[in-house]
Amino acid sequence: MNACIQCNEASSYKCPICRKPYCSVACCKLHRETPCTAPEIPKVEPPKEPMTFDFPTEDTVPIEKLELLKQSSEVKACLDNPHVRTILELLDKSPHPDQLIQEYMQEPIFTEFVDACLKVVQPPENDE
Structure with a gap:
């Protein structure tokens, strides 16, 4: 379980915006006093290995x-x-x-x- 970002107690909730943990309504209100932002989603790079065909035929398009x-x-x-x-x-x-x-x-x-x-x-x- 994660620790609350306000009081370090065990948390059961997460901020819907920044996804940081908090434990109670009071800690949530404290957290909301300062604006937060959504975490950056890492870009997933496509695999760099060349695509190949499992069963190529004479009609297979390169x-x-x-x-x-x-x-x-x-x-x-x-x-x-x-x-x-x-x-x-x-x-x-x-x-x-x-x-x-x-x-x-x-x-x-x-x-x-x-x-x-x-x-x-x-x-x-x-x-x-």
Whole structure:
């Protein structure tokens, strides 16, 4: 158990703002006489190790190309649509996404998203 920040007794409560412990209403009132601030939440850095695929195939898109999706304004515009985001969440949670994709490919808004992604990861080859 933590010690009260005012009287060092055993504390049962925490300030809702700064999360420091206090033991009673009296100590809480004393603490509130001086303004407090919320503690800084440390930023969590993503892992630096490169992502790999467990079972790559000849159709596996390289990580470098997948990273390009983040920069595509067309993909971002598609993701602004809440219906597209809902479809993607359902696909992500589905035990059989392959069956759902067949169904969603009938929806123009989803095919627009898929086409935007394909333009980034599989750009059309120039006929020169």
